[in-house]
């Protein structure tokens with residue numbers, strides 16, 4: 272079984288470090304003010320959020336600036352996370368990850384819009400080893416979140432020679448986009464309401480199961496490993 276976790280809103284909350292670091296890095300790199308009110312970051316891919324904001328501000332040839340922006344964002348996020356003592360882990364995450372990581376029949380992975388370096392930084396900041404997640408798909412790995420679960424499955428195959436079919440993978444996330452990418456890839460989805468979306472929105476998106484948080488370790492393990500029927 273392959274369990275693919277989203278990071279922001281699912282494992283942790285990076286605020287107040289997250290979005291302001293991203294925006295400040297943009298301001299510094301582009302030497303202009305960046306307004307982002309009304310733009311939702313959740314569920315988006317960082318390189319696409321960058322491109323979208325560049326387009327909003329009439330930035331020409333954004334790709335020329337992207338690598339410098341990305342480096343600066345990493346520096347600022349690292350400093351901001353240090354200053355606030357790390358991101359805030361969401362309820363149950365440590366116990367669930369620990370339980371899953373201890374099982375020989377489970378592989379852990381990530382499906383996230385983060386850059387690899389900033390995603391790893393966020394995870395490490397809550398005291399979880401980012402190297403526990405071997406099947407990774409990051410925001411830089413595809414042009415759409417929909418394609419990310421496939422990337423994670425392929426990476427597992429190329430790196431470790433392990434074939435897992437989409438039906439044996441579960442995506443855990445906090446947005447309708449996480450649910451959508453799971454459905455598109457043929458994976459099951461477990462949605463949590465610890466981000467910005469509630470039960471109704473996540474269920475309407477087609478989530479196989481929606482829970483308040485990841486606290487109920489045993490019940491979640493049963494469901495993730497297919498030991499119980501459909502639920503909540």
Ligand SMILES: [Mg+2]
Pocket residue numbers: 277278279280281313314444445446466
């Ligand atoms: Mg998220």
